[in-house]
Amino acid sequence: MKTYRLARRLAQLEPSATSAMNARVQQLRAEGIKVISFSVGEPDFDTPTPIKAAAIDALNKNLTHYTPAGGIAELRKAIAARVSADQGLAYTANQITVTTGAKEGLYLAFQALCDDGDEAIIPAPYWVSYIEQAKLAGATPVTPMTSEATGFRITPEQLRAALTPRTKIIVLNSPSNPTGAVYSAAELRALADVLLESEAIIITDEIYDAISYVEYARWLHVAPELAERTLIVNGASKAYAMTGWRVGYVAGPQPIVTAIKDIQSHTSTHTASIAQYAALVAYTPSDELDQTVRDMAAAFHRRRDLILELLAEIPGVTCAVPDGAFYVFPNVADLLGRPLKNGAVCATSDELNNYLLDQAHIACVGGESFGAPGYIRLSYATSEADIIEGMRRFRDSLG
Numbered sequence: 001m002k003t004y005r006l007a008r009r010l011a012q013l014e015p016s017a018t019s020a021m022n023a024r025v026q027q028l029r030a031e032g033i034k035v036i037s038f039s040v041g042e043p044d045f046d047t048p049t050p051i052k053a054a055a056i057d058a059l060n061k062n063l064t065h066y067t068p069a070g071g072i073a074e075l076r077k078a079i080a081a082r083v084s085a086d087q088g089l090a091y092t093a094n095q096i097t098v099t100t101g102a103k104e105g106l107y108l109a110f111q112a113l114c115d116d117g118d119e120a121i122i123p124a125p126y127w128v129s130y131i132e133q134a135k136l137a138g139a140t141p142v143t144p145m146t147s148e149a150t151g152f153r154i155t156p157e158q159l160r161a162a163l164t165p166r167t168k169i170i171v172l173n174s175p176s177n178p179t180g181a182v183y184s185a186a187e188l189r190a191l192a193d194v195l196l197e198s199e200a201i202i203i204t205d206e207i208y209d210a211i212s213y214v215e216y217a218r219w220l221h222v223a224p225e226l227a228e229r230t231l232i233v234n235g236a237s238k239a240y241a242m243t244g245w246r247v248g249y250v251a252g253p254q255p256i257v258t259a260i261k262d263i264q265s266h267t268s269t270h271t272a273s274i275a276q277y278a279a280l281v282a283y284t285p286s287d288e289l290d291q292t293v294r295d296m297a298a299a300f301h302r303r304r305d306l307i308l309e310l311l312a313e314i315p316g317v318t319c320a321v322p323d324g325a326f327y328v329f330p331n332v333a334d335l336l337g338r339p340l341k342n343g344a345v346c347a348t349s350d351e352l353n354n355y356l357l358d359q360a361h362i363a364c365v366g367g368e369s370f371g372a373p374g375y376i377r378l379s380y381a382t383s384e385a386d387i388i389e390g391m392r393r394f395r396d397s398l399g
């Protein structure tokens, strides 16, 4: 096949391990094998009916034309009201830009803020796109490794040690993908005290805020004095089961949000008009929708308890209790480097992951993808029946 000289910045780009795993799962399924997937990071629920109805209505009204860059005014206004209520601080519509998923919001934030040689502190285990997005913006990721002992939460000492005069950004993600860790108010306050000594911009990725099994502490509630240096990233994907609609947002200081919109005006311009009208319903106060979101979170809570109970029965596997999102991040170090069923030996969690796919027909993601060898990530956004069957296969495959 012909080779092409691609842009140099792509030399460092790692392909997404989750996408590679999904491709293998599709291949096995095409061969007729019933694979149970714990690798996908999306709710298995349908988008709530009132949101779908708003999209159909928008289509019928022919609201299918370009919208302003950064989204329609009504949606930015509704999101500003939501953010103001969430954070306890006043946000206006011009401090909001609607993005093509939170993922694009994060990408644009890195692009708007980073120069070559800047550093971005991204505590590990991390959601891998932060790393690739930082690199694409010319920044160097700095990845302090948190430990299972501190519930995978970065400590003030670790944060202080990671800060340098080149630190441009620190990413906080609570609840976390992949660990499910949720920071308490006291923990966030201790981090804020350290950050007051720096000039870093804080990106708080709150995409899993609706799925917290403990009282959710919000960064700006705890550290309002850092609002002028904080970008809030969130979106409709996880809370409203709207992953495919691609609606996210960035809220923050107007000059940074305007810079992000300027880049948007030359790239995507805006997410699909229909998706914006649907999201307008999601972000308009409604007791009914609030209840739907709480019901989905309650289902995730039950599934978390179920998968933890079943993982505890698997010899060689231990698992910290995640307080939010829909992931468990078990420690599988004891399964590595020793014979499993049929004498197979897995040296790494990535290899174990392939073993589990081949032997147990369950799909997980190796901890390597999140900067944490020795762990695997399982998403329990799947049915209780699949969780029970999948964990049975996991246990049986080890011999």
Ligand SMILES: Cc1ncc(COP(=O)(O)O)c(C=O)c1O
Residues within 6 Å of the ligand: 041, 100, 101, 102, 103, 104, 127, 173, 176, 177, 205, 207, 234, 235, 236, 237, 243, 247, 248
């Ligand atoms: C931590 C985290 N942030 C952001 C996103 C992006 O979500 P979306 O682009 O669907 O809004 C995800 C999706 O998996 C995520 O896990």
